[in-house]
Amino acid sequence: MKVPVEMTINGRSYCGEVEPRQLLVHFIREEAGLTGTKVGCDTSQCGSCTVRLDGIGVKSCTALTVQADGSSITTIEGLSDGVELHPLQEAFWNKHGLQCGFCTPGMILAAAELLRTNPSPTRDEIRHGLEGNICRCTGYQNIVLAVEEAAGKMGGS
Amino acid sequence: MYASQTTYHRAGSVSEAVRLLSENEGAKILAGGHSLIPLMKLRLSSPEALVDIGRIESLKGITGKDGAVCIGALATHAEIASSDVVSERVPLLAEAAGKVGDPAVRNRGTIGGNVSHADPSSDLPTVLTALDASYCVTGPGGERTIAAADFATGLLETALGENEVLTCVCVPSEPSGSGSAYVKFSHPASRYAVLGAAAVLTADGGRCSSASVAIGGVEPMAARSASAEAALAGSDLSDGALDAAAAAVCGDFGDNVLEDIFASSEYRKAMGPVYVRRALCEARARMG
Numbered sequence: 001m002k003v004p005v006e007m008t009i010n011g012r013s014y015c016g017e018v019e020p021r022q023l024l025v026h027f028i029r030e031e032a033g034l035t036g037t038k039v040g041c042d043t044s045q046c047g048s049c050t051v052r053l054d055g056i057g058v059k060s061c062t063a064l065t066v067q068a069d070g071s072s073i074t075t076i077e078g079l080s081d082g083v084e085l086h087p088l089q090e091a092f093w094n095k096h097g098l099q100c101g102f103c104t105p106g107m108i109l110a111a112a113e114l115l116r117t118n119p120s121p122t123r124d125e126i127r128h129g130l131e132g133n134i135c136r137c138t139g140y141q142n143i144v145l146a147v148e149e150a151a152g153k154m155g156g157s
Numbered sequence: 158m159y160a161s162q163t164t165y166h167r168a169g170s171v172s173e174a175v176r177l178l179s180e181n182e183g184a185k186i187l188a189g190g191h192s193l194i195p196l197m198k199l200r201l202s203s204p205e206a207l208v209d210i211g212r213i214e215s216l217k218g219i220t221g222k223d224g225a226v227c228i229g230a231l232a233t234h235a236e237i238a239s240s241d242v243v244s245e246r247v248p249l250l251a252e253a254a255g256k257v258g259d260p261a262v263r264n265r266g267t268i269g270g271n272v273s274h275a276d277p278s279s280d281l282p283t284v285l286t287a288l289d290a291s292y293c294v295t296g297p298g299g300e301r302t303i304a305a306a307d308f309a310t311g312l313l314e315t316a317l318g319e320n321e322v323l324t325c326v327c328v329p330s331e332p333s334g335s336g337s338a339y340v341k342f343s344h345p346a347s348r349y350a351v352l353g354a355a356a357v358l359t360a361d362g363g364r365c366s367s368a369s370v371a372i373g374g375v376e377p378m379a380a381r382s383a384s385a386e387a388a389l390a391g392s393d394l395s396d397g398a399l400d401a402a403a404a405a406v407c408g409d410f411g412d413n414v415l416e417d418i419f420a421s422s423e424y425r426k427a428m429g430p431v432y433v434r435r436a437l438c439e440a441r442a443r444m445g
């Protein structure tokens with residue numbers, strides 16, 4: 001039995017009828033057509049599906065669409081205003097924090113979650129803050145440098 | 158991976174949740190979903206109906222009461238780890254909640270779901286057993302309280318009756334002057350504990366006046382180690398006393414030591430005393 005849902009994604013309203021078993025990441029990618037959010041492991045471990053749900057970083061492969069009914073979601077497509085890059089996006093570019101880019105949307109959303117709770121993290125805190133995100137090509141070092149640079153630009157020291 | 162088909166029911170109150178559970182055969186409670194959804198994807202669990210309790214306001218929030226902290230079943234690991242009242246009165250719980258999984262897991266997973274899932278390696282049952290916590294549950298027959306030590310009855314099994322909802326976890330404050338610590342051996346990818354040990358130590362005039370030691374991930378449910386606690390009682394808490402207490406935990410392991418692809422039962426038995434010793438040393442350093 002399908003269930004009606006409505007939610008705001010990146011400021012735009014979406015509604016639909018979904019099966020209760022549908023994962024939030026599938027609603028975002030397939031119904032809203034926002035394919036920046038990735039499915040890497042589908043087992044809650046890699047973080048490539050990370051989005052912001054009502055202001056908080058979550059793994060969208062481990063939430064049901066019906067749980068997010070009425071919520072406001074931000075994905076990588078909505079992090080900046082579409083004109084200027086978000087400081088995290090810019091820093092990942094500057095510091096070469098990506099190679100293939102598959103993990104990047106989730107990595108940036110997880111980094112945004114870290115800076116929400118800790119605006120001036122040490123390198124060690126950045127590493128721990130990104131514990132739930134796996135990158136298979138960059139090797140993390142440049143990702144840590146990118147988050148550090150973005151923190152500085154965003155007002156943390 | 159797709160879970161089996163199911164129906165969805167959102168409860169607005171605890172009594173409505175109890176009613177929905179009673180009306181829908183094969184229904185399961187859905188809280189943060191961080192244990193249930195992975196199980197459903199693997200089809201290890203295929204509930205015919207989901208009763209979502211995630212929006213019930215009365216299950217949220219953390220409050221200090223006389224000599225205790227009451228934590229609503231929906232409090233997330235992140236909320237518990239960052240709560241001032243939890244850090245002041247039961248720092249052991251704040252420490253363990255802060256070590257669960259990763260930040261996104263801590264943002265969604267709840268204390269009620271964590272203990273109800275009854276995974277033997279979960280972090281919270283181990284510390285809640287060490288802290289003598291108790292769980293308030295509401296069902297068709299009314300309310301009752303279950304001690305943390307009696308709650309898990311086996312691997313992924315609990316004393317929760319059919320159609321009962323865990324509403325609140327009540328944790329007595331750690332004694333003043335005591336020291337506590339939780340140490341875990343994390344799985345490198347998921348950060349889930351392979352095993353974990355918790356200790357609370359109190360001393361009076363240089364002698365241990367009370368000791369609580371619990372270990373999770375070795376047997377089908379987290380348990381206190383009576384032998385380690387007996388070895389510590391009245392001791393001078395010297396290195397030698399901690400060594401003896403840590404060695405004593407092995408005597409409490411039954412025949413049912415867990416084994417999986419991450420760790421054999423021999424390895425768990427060997428690591429049990431190692432992690433208990435680390436917890437005891439850290440707890441001793443934090444006393445005063």
Ligand SMILES: Cc1cc2nc3c(=O)[nH]c(=O)nc-3n(C[C@H](O)[C@H](O)[C@H](O)COP(=O)(O)OP(=O)(O)OC[C@H]3O[C@@H](n4cnc5c(N)ncnc54)[C@H](O)[C@@H]3O)c2cc1C
Pocket residue numbers: 043044045062185186187188189190191192193194195210230256257258259262265266267268269270271272273274278279280281317321322323324347348349350
């Ligand atoms: C990648 C990953 C890493 C993790 N790492 C750790 C870790 O290191 N340590 C750790 O301890 N845990 C870990 N977990 C598990 C996590 O803590 C879960 O969130 C928690 O175990 C379940 O809480 P939940 O609210 O998500 O429950 P749900 O998944 O919604 O429910 C779990 C079970 O409890 C029942 N239930 C839920 N709430 C209630 C209630 N109030 N009353 C009665 N029954 C209820 C449900 O029916 C279900 O059977 C990890 C999970 C993931 C996905």
Ligand code: FES
Pocket residue numbers: 038039040041042043044045046047048049050059060061062
């Ligand atoms: S796809 Fe969600 S954590 Fe990997």
Ligand code: FES
Pocket residue numbers: 097098099100101102103104134135136137138
């Ligand atoms: S850049 Fe390729 S996985 Fe991270």
